[in-house]
Amino acid sequence: MNVETESAGDLPHENYRCGAVALVGRPNVGKSTLLNALIGFRLSIVSPRPQTTRHRILGIATSEAGQVMYVDTPGLHRGAKRAMNRSLNRAARTAMAEVDLAVQLIEAGRWTDEDEALYAALVEQNVPRLLAINKVDLAKDKGALLPFVAELTARHQFEDIHYVSALKQKGLKELESAILKRLPVRPPVFGEDEITDRSERFLAAEMVREQLMLRLDQELPYATTVEIEQFTDREDGVAEIHAIVWVERDGQKAIVIGQGGAQLKAIGSAARRHMERLFERKVFLKLWVKVREGWVDDEAMLKKLGYTD
Structure with missing residues (x-):
């Protein structure tokens, strides 16, 4: 910046x-x-x-x-x-x-x-x-x-x-x-009520990823990332968010989903509550888990996911 x-x-x-x-x-x-x-x-x-x-x-x-x-x-x-x-x-x-x-x-x-x-x-x-x-x-x-x-x-x-x-x-x-006292004398860049330059779309992905970090064991969180496919403000005032959790292998997908979908549901529920507090409106969150082998070494995928400038 x-x-x-x-x-x-x-x-x-x-x-x-x-x-x-x-x-x-x-x-x-x-x-x-x-x-x-x-x-x-x-x-x-x-x-x-x-x-x-x-x-x-x-x-x-x-x-x-x-x-x-x-x-x-x-x-x-x-x-x-x-x-x-x-x-x-x-x-x-x-x-x-x-x-x-x-x-x-x-x-x-x-x-x-x-x-x-x-x-x-x-x-x-x-x-x-x-x-x-x-x-x-x-x-x-x-x-x-x-x-x-x-x-x-x-x-x-x-x-x-x-x-x-x-x-x-x-x-x-x-x-x-x-x-x-070490910063230059300069006018403010942002309005006094602004707290970040990041979009709600970006923050939504981060809040899902946070739950992956908190709830998954050992090294699995490092094999996961989150992509927001859709972020729409509906007429009823609800933010509808569709997100993909990317993993590297089928075995990882099964762990993220959990027995009967319980783990993915818990991840989604906790992330949704954080989003509603941050975005100050109701959120409808839908999660999918997909496999992309070697995504952490795929420069094109990393660029798509916002990891490269």
């Missing part, structure tokens, strides 16, 4: 700030939870599994002080051999190149090779960066964080360091303040 080409008029006041901020980190470190907490809305899907986020998600937080466009990015995947993983890496790196600031999120007390690779990518892009140490509420010995941070900052340069719990929403006010 290039915010420099967009404008929403005059500055609301002389020190109004507006800019794009990438939330970056290795998979499953809490980026989506942090995004949702910062914008005060459950926008980005969350599950305990790594690689939940597959797309760049823009979440908009507007206040009297300014407008922050947070970009939740897929985690960088080392040794990405499959086409989809390479696509996720491209999405993450592109986001780094298009923002005014990056917040690197790490887990309290842990700095892995993946964290190091991500830091190197930020340095390469010459992006101003803050460090947010997440899950501090889970650290048994908080005093042990001090030498960890001292060693980390001796070898890495960050403009500021923040201790947060995205899940418990601790330390976020200070992080927000640090972000805003």
Whole structure:
């Protein structure tokens, strides 16, 4: 997203700030939870599994002080051999190149090779960066964080360091303040009531995929994706949505459907409830499960599904 080409008029006041901020980190470190907490809305899907986020998600937080466009990015995947993983890496790196600031999120007390690779990518892009140490509420010995941070900052340069719990929403006010003061003086890009630039069609697919991530065992969720075939607002005010759950093998299809269709029904019911809260209207959701062998390595299929730019 290039915010420099967009404008929403005059500055609301002389020190109004507006800019794009990438939330970056290795998979499953809490980026989506942090995004949702910062914008005060459950926008980005969350599950305990790594690689939940597959797309760049823009979440908009507007206040009297300014407008922050947070970009939740897929985690960088080392040794990405499959086409989809390479696509996720491209999405993450592109986001780094298009923002005014990056917040690197790490887990309290842990700095892995993946964290190091991500830091190197930020340095390469010459992006101003803050460090947010997440899950501090889970650290048994908080005093042990001090030498960890001292060693980390001796070898890495960050403009500021923040201790947060995205899940418990601790330390976020200070992080927000640090972000805003580093953004340029610029008019808002979006209206004050807007929370994302993503369509309801895209969000519907994500909410179905979230339920797949939450309800299916082990590696199966990574072999699934969701395509919205139809999204129609009927005359009675109901949003009618038809979606395909794509899997790679017939055995996976049987698992997603479940005995007597029970699993697919549970996935659809939970996704529909989330959609109705988000879209603020009734939803009629119909799901099908189809097999497309090797879709995660099919560049044409990935493009169709929105995984490539």
